[in-house]
Amino acid sequence: MSIEVNNLVKNYGEQKAVNGISFKVNKGEIVGFLGPNGAGKSTTMKMITGYLQPSGGEALVCNIKVNDQSTETKQKIGYLPESNALYYDMYVREYLAFIAEVHQIENQKSKIEHVIEQVGLTPEAHKKIAQLSKGYKQRVGLAAALIHDPEVLILDEPTSGLDPNQIVEIRNVIKELGKNKTVLFSSHIMQEVQALCERVIIINKGNIVADDQLSHLVKNIHSGSVTLEIKEEIDESLFNQIQNISRVNRTTWNFKTDNPEQLKKQLLQICVEKNLNILSLTSDTNNLEDVFRSLTA
């Protein structure tokens, strides 16, 4: 198991920022860690990377307990914190050499060139960090997280604050990295998770509210409801083949369904067969944001 979190708790004074959460990430998975602002994403990631001591529970990386043997787990983890703190006065290669030295890496020169290439930093690699755009600063952060060739990458909102082009490019870099590494990345954008991974863990107010394959959540996305308004007052038994019906008023009916379009056809057929006058027949389909909102409201 690449990442294992067991009943992890973090209290800041009276506030429970992380409320006893558990999840696992398998080797080679890219998993999105999703939640609204203040949900506890960064706090959880800091505990997994050993930068913050849990108030309870434990985190394991590559089957090693993080809080007991932080140095050992730090070799296994590449971490891009939310506030990607860089030394702005340093040149890109100078900074990466400094990070490589911290990790006591051998063959530093070739490793630095390799990560520069890996994150698409080559055209800007001759500059001082202060001169780089936000997207390229983020690439420096990614390169620094990668230089010791960790098995696990923990990326805290890696595309936050970037323009749409840079977002797509950084996502592509992450996708590429995910081919050889386990990646846990945080975001508060459902579409971001959809673009990058198959599995999503959603956290809200310190609790996990979903841990599922995206395809299962997407199934819910296509569900929704159909509303039928007819002139005549009829009995519910007319719809006896259909489930999840609620009567809105005397002549209006609402149906929850996995397939609104199919149900509309079925209702149309019933109404035609029974000579009923349809005043309106409308459907609402949930979208990704609805699913996220329903889980985190």
Ligand SMILES: Nc1ncnc2c1ncn2[C@@H]1O[C@H](COP(=O)(O)OP(=O)(O)OP(=O)(O)O)[C@@H](O)[C@H]1O
């Ligand atoms: N050092 C701290 N001291 C006190 N409270 C903190 C501290 N760090 C975080 N918190 C609180 O813990 C809760 C979780 O914060 P955290 O930063 O983990 O959320 P997040 O999901 O990463 O949010 P965002 O998407 O805004 O970055 C928040 O209510 C936050 O105010």
